[in-house]
Amino acid sequence: MMENKKKEENQFSHGQLVKAYNAAIHYYLHRNGDGSLRKQQEVAEEVNLKPPRFSEFLNIAWKAGMIDVIITPPESINKDATAIRELEIKLLQKLQQISPPLLDPSGVMIRPHKLINVHVVPNAAGNIEEPVNISIDETSEYGSVTARICKRAAREFLTVIDDHYQQLCSHGEAKLYCGVGWSRTCERVVNLLPVPVEQYPDLVVCPFTGLIGSRQTSIDANFLAFRLAAKLSADSIKLSCPSIQPIDMNIETLRPIARALDCINLCRIGISGIGVAYDREHPEQTQLLVRQVIDRKQLERVRELGGIAEIHCHYFDMQGNLISFEDLQFKPIGITLGNMKQMSRFMIVVSPDHRKILPTIIAIKAGICSDLVLDHTMAHFMLSDEHDAELGF
Numbered sequence: 461m462m463e464n465k466k467k468e469e470n471q472f473s474h475g476q477l478v479k480a481y482n483a484a485i486h487y488y489l490h491r492n493g494d495g496s497l498r499k500q501q502e503v504a505e506e507v508n509l510k511p512p513r514f515s516e517f518l519n520i521a522w523k524a525g526m527i528d529v530i531i532t533p534p535e536s537i538n539k540d541a542t543a544i545r546e547l548e549i550k551l552l553q554k555l556q557q558i559s560p561p562l563l564d565p566s567g568v569m570i571r572p573h574k575l576i577n578v579h580v581v582p583n584a585a586g587n588i589e590e591p592v593n594i595s596i597d598e599t600s601e602y603g604s605v606t607a608r609i610c611k612r613a614a615r616e617f618l619t620v621i622d623d624h625y626q627q628l629c630s631h632g633e634a635k636l637y638c639g640v641g642w643s644r645t646c647e648r649v650v651n652l653l654p655v656p657v658e659q660y661p662d663l664v665v666c667p668f669t670g671l672i673g674s675r676q677t678s679i680d681a682n683f684l685a686f687r688l689a690a691k692l693s694a695d696s697i698k699l700s701c702p703s704i705q706p707i708d709m710n711i712e713t714l715r716p717i718a719r720a721l722d723c724i725n726l727c728r729i730g731i732s733g734i735g736v737a738y739d740r741e742h743p744e745q746t747q748l749l750v751r752q753v754i755d756r757k758q759l760e761r762v763r764e765l766g767g768i769a770e771i772h773c774h775y776f777d778m779q780g781n782l783i784s785f786e787d788l789q790f791k792p793i794g795i796t797l798g799n800m801k802q803m804s805r806f807m808i809v810v811s812p813d814h815r816k817i818l819p820t821i822i823a824i825k826a827g828i829c830s831d832l833v834l835d836h837t838m839a840h841f842m843l844s845d846e847h848d849a850e851l852g853f
Contacts, residue, residue, distance in 0.1 A: 472520055480520040482507060487518060506655075544580055544836075551839050552578040555832070558853060559824050575824050577831045579616055580839045581608045605835050610648035613833040617649060617731050618656060620831065621692070624729055625660055634662070637723070639730035640688055641668040642681035646731060650688045663694035666723050668732065697723055817841060821851050 472480070487503050504514035552575065559575040621638060628636045640646055665688050667681035682698045689696035699720045817838060823829045841847060 472524060476517070476520055477524055477526075479509075480517040480524060481526055483509070483514055483517040484521040484526055487514075544582060547836070547839055547843075548578045548580050551580065551843055554843060554853075555824050558821070559827070559829075574827065575829055575832060577616070578839075579612050579831070579833045581605070581612050581833065581835050606645070607648065607652070609833055609835055610645060611652045613731070614649045614652040615654060616831055616833065618653060620729055621660065621663070622656070622658060625658070625663060628662065635664050635726075636660075636662060637664050637666055637726040637728060638688075638694075639666045639668050639724055639727035639732075640681075640685050641730070641732035642684050643732070647684060649731060650684060650691065653688070653691050656692060659693035661693060661695075663689075663692055664726075665689040665692070665694055665696040666727055667697070667699055668724060668730070699723060817851065821853075825852075 483503075486507055487497065487500065490498070490503070492498055500514055500518075501511045504511045507514065509517070555575050555578065621636075625636055640650070665685045667685040682696075685696045686698075688694075820829075820832070820834070820838075821842070824832070842851065
């Protein structure tokens with residue numbers, strides 16, 4: 461009987477087996493409250509499959525011998541999961557060497573964010589490929605890898621929210637503030653956020669606003685915060701903070717900026733993408749920008765307008781030190797959000813873009829990253845000793 465099951469299993473590709481295993485887990489283990497099986501159509505929607513395809517993968521799970529008294533994954537999946545976990549541990553140990561201590565010798569808090577979690581996403585669904593040889597000067601594709609990174613980040617983000625919310629309830633605090641920065645990456649994370657088991661009526665979602673760009677960006681940020689709040693059965697705050705302000709500001713102009721800073725300062729947790737100010741000719745001068753890619757033309761445009769901008773971001777050098785306004789090469793920032801560091805936890809979502817490698821290292825050195833989500837290739841690149849000098853280890 462077992463030999464027949466082995467023969468059946470060998471008929472299917474590894475990708476089919478992974479999807480079959482996922483379908484079986486959702487259908488047979490995630491049941492109704494009374495223990496009965498849910499409708500296949502309902503479960504199929506959860507795993508983003510059409511009902512006929514979902515039924516097909518359930519059939520494969522049976523034929524491959526995964527379903528007996530309990531559901532057992534194929535050996536290769538267990539092997540891959542173990543390898544991924546080992547990679548996460550090795551990378552975490554290496555990155556913690558450059559992650560700043562929480563306290564100085566006298567016991568004074570220096571940086572509130574020490575890297576505590578690394579989540580590595582395989583380059584192919586359920587499969588660990590050989591790492592691709594990449595360098596900082598090469599481009600890499602987004603596609604499905606980014607989607608898997610965002611899905612993993614969404615799951616971890618919900619866990620962080622739930623942990624903090626339970627702490628809030630146990631300590632009798634009034635509200636938990638959660639910040640979200642608008643970017644394509646964060647938009648995907650919100651889209652892929654799993655349906656929470658709990659509701660969070662005392663959670664308030666706040667957009668990170670004040671971004672360099674058009675007024676549309678603030679609208680996007682507020683709308684994303686609204687959508688995240690709707691998914692979590694929470695409230696959201698709408699902030700109006702102009703992107704670029706004239707230097708001769710009066711109190712009326714400062715008021716929305718002050719309110720935005722006050723609200724964002726209340727955030728104990730947050731999620732953001734990583735952006736860069738990347739100099740291809742001098743990669744060692746790359747600076748971290750906690751938000752989005754801003755090129756020279758945009759920065760020069762701000763300078764020409766004589767404006768101040770970007771309260772959401774701050775720059776760091778290669779050593780992870782904050783760059784002051786006086787030392788900033790392009791001098792675009794008049795108001796910086798230094799209080800982002802006061803959040804108790806801050807997750808940075810990383811996509812497999814070559815430009816994000818150096819800024820990720822800088823973010824860890826700067827102490828603004830507690831949870832890091834990245835892909836398998838990027839993890840191997842960071843682990844490789846031959847790149848240590850390039851990455852500033």
